Amino acid sequence: MAIVINNMLLQLVRGTLGDQLTIYERNGQIIMAKKRGPSKKKPTKKQLEARYKMKIAAAYARTILQDPELKAYYKSLAGPGQNAYNMAVKDAFKSPEVQNIRLEATDVVVTAKDEFRVAEVDIHIIDAAGSLQERGKAVLGRNGVDWYYKAASLPPGGRIVAVAVDLAGNETSKELQLE
Structure with missing residues (x-):
């Protein structure tokens, strides 16, 4: 690979030359490189x-x-x-990350992060027998990281499942066991 500097001949040339060289521009620099062909190895x-x-x-x-x-x-x-x-x-x-689930009275607070943006957080409250008691969407807090959900009831021995979804539709879930 070679970076071309101040060459008037190659300023306007782009593409493959003679099935041997490729000339392209990347971040404002002109680059000449040997033309790559397909790999002959079987992919892993x-x-x-x-x-x-x-x-x-x-x-x-x-x-x-x-x-x-x-x-x-x-x-x-x-x-x-x-x-x-x-x-x-x-x-x-890359999927979002549910970092923490905590309780503040009957509020479920979920800390969720993504490199870009968490689109929504769904909360599932499941009782000790494993049946779904409550389900809903959390509301984004002012800090842009914490999501709040007002739970009607928190069954003892049950669990809270928080599912964070990003713009691309990737999901990540985390559970909190209730005592």
Whole structure:
């Protein structure tokens, strides 16, 4: 790979030359590199999983960029050499994180984070027998990290399940055992 500096001949050239060289621009620099061909090795299981995940992420990014509001949101987070599509793919790759579930009287407070944005937090209250007693959506607090849900009742021996969902639809859940 070579970075081309002050060469008038290559300022306007992009693409593949003679099936041997590729010339492209990245972050304002012109780069010449040997043309890469497809690998001759059989992909591993992890590579196949990564390709599948990338396929899903790319499909999400293409779909989400049709919404002007979300496209503008992702574009606002893009750095140099990045665009809204890159940010949407990055968001689709990583799930949100439920860091903590705590009780404040009958309020369930869930601390959830995502590199981009947590879209919603669902709360499920399950009794000791395992049947669903209550379900609802938490409301985002002023700090932008804590989500609040007013529970009608908290059955002893039951559990609270918090499910955080990001813009890409990735879900992460965490449970809190009630005493």
